[in-house]
Amino acid sequence: MAVSSETSLTLTYSAGAGAARLPELADLPVIENPSAVAPQDARELARALLVRLADLEEGTPAYSYVRGTLIELNLSLVRYAAGRFRNAKEPMDDIVQVGTVGLIKAIDRFDPDRGLEFSTFALPTIIGEIKRHFRDTTWAAHVPRRMQELRLTLVKAQEELEQRLDRAPTVAELAERMEVSEEEVVESMTATNAHTAGSLEMRLADDSPDSTLMRRLGYEDSRITRVEDLESLKPLIAALPERDRLVLSLRFVGELTQAQIGERLGVSQMHVSRMLSRTLAKLRAELTPED
Known part of the structure; x- marks a missing residue:
């Protein structure tokens, strides 16, 4: 491989490692530390390696060596x-890992014969892979793709306007900067809340150690239903004959037994039982009328 004089000043080549074991790569330099290669040198080397990669058979040791070197460069x-x-x-480590997947895809898809600079081709592929990761795997709830993409634009617009205005931008200013309607900006802000989810066991700030989010969430209180039933019963009980109201009061307020009620009213326990059954059945029918 032809190497410029500038490149030879910054790189150290050796005949060991991978190239020594691969005769078809004998003319290629072995880069001992690809991460230390200067950007300009990396571009020159990548251009030559991409041309060689296109001529190698996929799956061969030589192909793997060149492809791996391109990734590191x-x-x-x-x-x-x-x-x-x-x-x-x-x-950030996760984002870099996802971006590396995009880099590998760019290397596999790149066609040297088209005359494009590899970085020009690869960068959109890498960014697209990262955006796809955020769109498909990092949302706690399903959000339409347009809202997911709009959220990224919103974040960038907020940063730019905050620096320029030295304050938080308004919805109208964001809409103008993003070239969308104010309603779409509000929807995008709402969609942002679906990006992450907190644990129900999360402790709330400035609260006692046993104060968790779960303790703040609403729940169905059976006592509320009881209050509603009592309020509905009041007019129904008021409409009962006086003797029936007295029996209900002695039984459920005074908590007397049927025998004690019978003694007080001078009737049998059986008679009290029939009165209670009749009265309760009437109240139940009026409280829950059939459709």
Whole structure:
């Protein structure tokens, strides 16, 4: 491989490692530390390696060697692309890992005969892979794709306007900057809340150690239903004959037995039982009328 004089000053080649075991790569330099290669040198080497990769058979040791070297030489592109998402809540290591997948796809798809600079071709592929990761795997709830993509635009617009205005931008200012309607900006802000989900066991700030989010959530209180039933019963009980109201009061307020009620009213226990059954059946029918 032809190497420029500038490249030879910054790289150290050796005849060991992979190339020594692969005769078809004998003319290629072995890069002992690809991460230490200067950007200009990396571009020159990548251009030559991509041409060679196109001539090698996929799956061969030589192909794997050249492909792996290309990946290491171009990791700076991945880090550059990942830096655009530094404000995301995802760990940077995860974003770089996803971006590396995009780099590998770009290497596999690149056609040297088209005359394009590899970085020009690879960068959109890497960024697209990272965006796809955020769109498909990092949302706690399903959100339409347009809203997911609009959220990324919203974050960028907020950062730019905050720096320019030295304050938080309004919805109208964001809509103008993003060239969308104010309703879409509000929807995008709402969609942002679906990106992450907190644990129900999460302790709330400035609260006692046993105060969790679960304790703040609403739940069905059976006592509310009881209050509603009592309020509905009041007019129905008021409409009963006085003797029936007295029996209900002695039984359920005074908590007397049927025998005690019978003694007080001078009737048999059986008679009290029939009165209670009749009165309760009437109240139940009026409280829950059939449709």
